[in-house]
Amino acid sequence: MRTxxxxxxxxxxxxxxxxxxxxxxxxxxAGQYGAEYRIVAVNTARRGCIYHPEGFxxxxxxxxxxxxxxxxxxxxxxxxxxxxxxxxxxxxxVIIDMTSSDLLSGEPAAGYIRAAIAQDRHVVTTNKGxxxxxxxxxxxxxxxxxxxxxxxxxxxxxxPVLRVGRDLLAAAGVARxxxxxxxxxxxxxxxxxxxxSYESALAEAQMKGYxxxxxxxxxxxxxxxxxxxxxxxxxxxxxxxxxxxxxxxIGNLSTKDIVRAQKVGEVWKLVAWVERGPDAVxxxxxxxxxxxxxxxxxIAGATNAITFVTQLLGDVTIVGPGAGRVETxxxxxxxxxxxxxxxxx
Amino acid sequence: MRTxxxxxxxxxxxxxxxxxxxxxxxxxxAGQYGAEYRIVAVNTARRGCIYHPEGFxxxxxxxxxxxxxxxxxxxxxxxxxxxxxxxxxxxxxVIIDMTSSDLLSGEPAAGYIRAAIAQDRHVVTTNKGxxxxxxxxxxxxxxxxxxxxxxxxxxxxxxPVLRVGRDLLAAAGVARxxxxxxxxxxxxxxxxxxxxSYESALAEAQMKGYxxxxxxxxxxxxxxxxxxxxxxxxxxxxxxxxxxxxxxxIGNLSTKDIVRAQKVGEVWKLVAWVERGPDAVxxxxxxxxxxxxxxxxxIAGATNAITFVTQLLGDVTIVGPGAGRVETxxxxxxxxxxxxxxxxx
Numbered sequence: 001m002r003t004x005x006x007x008x009x010x011x012x013x014x015x016x017x018x019x020x021x022x023x024x025x026x027x028x029x030a031g032q033y034g035a036e037y038r039i040v041a042v043n044t045a046r047r048g049c050i051y052h053p054e055g056f057x058x059x060x061x062x063x064x065x066x067x068x069x070x071x072x073x074x075x076x077x078x079x080x081x082x083x084x085x086x087x088x089x090x091x092x093x094v095i096i097d098m099t100s101s102d103l104l105s106g107e108p109a110a111g112y113i114r115a116a117i118a119q120d121r122h123v124v125t126t127n128k129g130x131x132x133x134x135x136x137x138x139x140x141x142x143x144x145x146x147x148x149x150x151x152x153x154x155x156x157x158x159x160p161v162l163r164v165g166r167d168l169l170a171a172a173g174v175a176r177x178x179x180x181x182x183x184x185x186x187x188x189x190x191x192x193x194x195x196x197s198y199e200s201a202l203a204e205a206q207m208k209g210y211x212x213x214x215x216x217x218x219x220x221x222x223x224x225x226x227x228x229x230x231x232x233x234x235x236x237x238x239x240x241x242x243x244x245x246x247x248x249x250i251g252n253l254s255t256k257d258i259v260r261a262q263k264v265g266e267v268w269k270l271v272a273w274v275e276r277g278p279d280a281v282x283x284x285x286x287x288x289x290x291x292x293x294x295x296x297x298x299i300a301g302a303t304n305a306i307t308f309v310t311q312l313l314g315d316v317t318i319v320g321p322g323a324g325r326v327e328t329x330x331x332x333x334x335x336x337x338x339x340x341x342x343x344x345x
Numbered sequence: 346m347r348t349x350x351x352x353x354x355x356x357x358x359x360x361x362x363x364x365x366x367x368x369x370x371x372x373x374x375a376g377q378y379g380a381e382y383r384i385v386a387v388n389t390a391r392r393g394c395i396y397h398p399e400g401f402x403x404x405x406x407x408x409x410x411x412x413x414x415x416x417x418x419x420x421x422x423x424x425x426x427x428x429x430x431x432x433x434x435x436x437x438x439v440i441i442d443m444t445s446s447d448l449l450s451g452e453p454a455a456g457y458i459r460a461a462i463a464q465d466r467h468v469v470t471t472n473k474g475x476x477x478x479x480x481x482x483x484x485x486x487x488x489x490x491x492x493x494x495x496x497x498x499x500x501x502x503x504x505p506v507l508r509v510g511r512d513l514l515a516a517a518g519v520a521r522x523x524x525x526x527x528x529x530x531x532x533x534x535x536x537x538x539x540x541x542s543y544e545s546a547l548a549e550a551q552m553k554g555y556x557x558x559x560x561x562x563x564x565x566x567x568x569x570x571x572x573x574x575x576x577x578x579x580x581x582x583x584x585x586x587x588x589x590x591x592x593x594x595i596g597n598l599s600t601k602d603i604v605r606a607q608k609v610g611e612v613w614k615l616v617a618w619v620e621r622g623p624d625a626v627x628x629x630x631x632x633x634x635x636x637x638x639x640x641x642x643x644i645a646g647a648t649n650a651i652t653f654v655t656q657l658l659g660d661v662t663i664v665g666p667g668a669g670r671v672e673t674x675x676x677x678x679x680x681x682x683x684x685x686x687x688x689x690x
Contacts, residue, residue: 160514330658
């Protein structure tokens with residue numbers, strides 16, 4: 001049995017999802033993989049920071065946090081450390097970055113990741129900004145120090161599309177990747193097709209916790225565009241920037257448009273794609289009218305899907321949850337297990 | 346660059362598909378992976394057997410075979426060796442079993458695999474019988490000798506469902522696996538929904554090379570059932586035998602049944618599933634009426650799909666080609682690359 005000490009940066013949906021998994025499934029995971037995980041630090045921006053070199057009880061973290069809406073109400077030998085002190089001075093083997101960061105600069109998360117790698121700590125991040133903007137630099141730094149950088153949670157939550165693309169389909173020659181990558185807009189379009197107005201569908205998505213408080217990143221297509229940048233950088237090996245992605249959101253679609261499409265057996269979806277061209281890649285996010293037998297037409301609600309168009313294997317599509325507390329927590333777990341497999345080779 | 350010498354047992358669709366990939370994509374694969382493959386032996390039951398310790402030109406193998414309908418018309422220093430002599434005396438590093446074998450005994454392929462492992466050769470097989478019947482024994486033998494046994498091609502051709510299940514979803518706790526696993530019957534049902542009779546849809550499937558000359562293994566559900574046995578043994582870790590799978594084919598479905606379902610927005614599919622119960626697993630292959638928003642309802646023609654129902658991640662579905670010459674050849678290539686990754690760790 002090998003034990004890994006974890007520092008959690010952020011304790012929102014993903015952090016709580018991961019902690020829930022560790023509370024309920026540690027025994028099974030230890031039996032299946034011979035790996036054991038201890039949360040030694042939890043850092044939040046506004047709800048306190050705690051550190052315990054021996055590790056916390058995950059159940060206690062969850063119950064105290066839900067009762068008090070703070071994390072520093074959990075008894076701990078050390079409290080109030082800032083993120084860089086946790087990275088530099090704690091005994092964590094893995095720094096798990098679940099903070100939110102600016103999509104245009106990737107900061108402050110990119111700085112945390114650099115600092116963690118410099119301390120020879122493995123890093124897992126669910127943070128799209130630093131991966132979209134700095135992946136080649138960060139993965140080179142990690143390789144240099146002999147540590148791992150896990151990024152599965154940045155696209156489609158726990159549905160393992162990045163590893164399918166990288167480990168299982170790369171040899172087939174991936175020529176194009178297209179998908180429905182944003183759960184909020186897909187939920188809104190699904191509800192509009194059922195007769196809701198845009199405004200009330202958006203309000204529903206916000207109530208269900210899919211949409212951001214400021215929904216622009218979702219409805220204007222930024223979130224899908226940044227995921228396309230990540231897919232291009234990681235799976236096509238072609239550096240792409242957010243400004244290279246042609247982008248149109250769903251704001252111009254009316255319920256009337258959607259009903260009109262339905263009458264001729266078609267459906268509107270916000271489709272994101274990236275394609276290897278003869279010289280460069282082309283990438284785009286925009287609403288498209290799909291016929292009902294299109295593989296992405298049936299993807300409803302907050303579900304996401306990606307189709308890999310390959311030379312040797314034709315089209316392979318993966319459909320799964322694109323968000324969700326435990327589902328994205330699973331993305332972190334799968335990166336942690338990959339670190340373990342790498343360390344025990 | 347590492348070179349692997351390959352012995353091909355069988356030169357039907359899969360063997361020719363693999364040879365086509367090696368003819369057209371060797372340079373790209375060598376660049377991506379640092380692995381190079383040489384076909385040193387080709388054995389067929391009725392079209393001759395050839396061996397060349399230095400390797401054959403894949404293009405020549407394909408063109409001579411297509412011109413003469415024999416393989417021993419390719420110039421070779423040795424010819425006429427039987428399978429066991431190739432296994433025992435050739436210089437092949439990997440024995441690729443693409444023979445056909447009895448689904449009830451797994452022979453003669455299981456014997457070839459045992460012999461190859463005993464000679465410390467890696468094995469890749471696309472043969473369902475030996476994997477369904479003898480996987481625990483064969484994988485234990487391979488582990489003992491320190492060689493690899495690749496079986497990705499036994500289910501859904503090159504679509505990498507076995508490795509997704511084993512490497513990427515096992516930690517999520519797979520509780521149930523269900524899918525459309527037989528391309529022939531799915532093609533027939535798709536055409537019947539378009540108005541064809543059962544008989545003419547079957548004739549079409551045979552003409553397109555999907556169905557066996559004796560189509561009983563497809564239409565009676567044996568092929569799907571044996572794939573469910575493989576999925577259960579490999580991914581649920583529960584030994585299951587063909588006779589434990591409740592099985593009903595599509596022979597009792599009429600075009601009238603199918604049209605009647607369509608009128609109420611439903612579709613008939615031959616669905617195979619296996620589920621972990623409190624004490625044992627339950628497994629079944631039978632025609633089911635699915636509503637159009639069911640994730641398997643839209644899987645048309647010779648396409649296959651599998652849904653993994655997991656504890657932590659909900660449903661994850663993979664859709665891709667279930668057959669095809671190059672597509673199944675890709676399954677062999679992906680197993681070869683896994684051997685390479687294992688050897689160069």
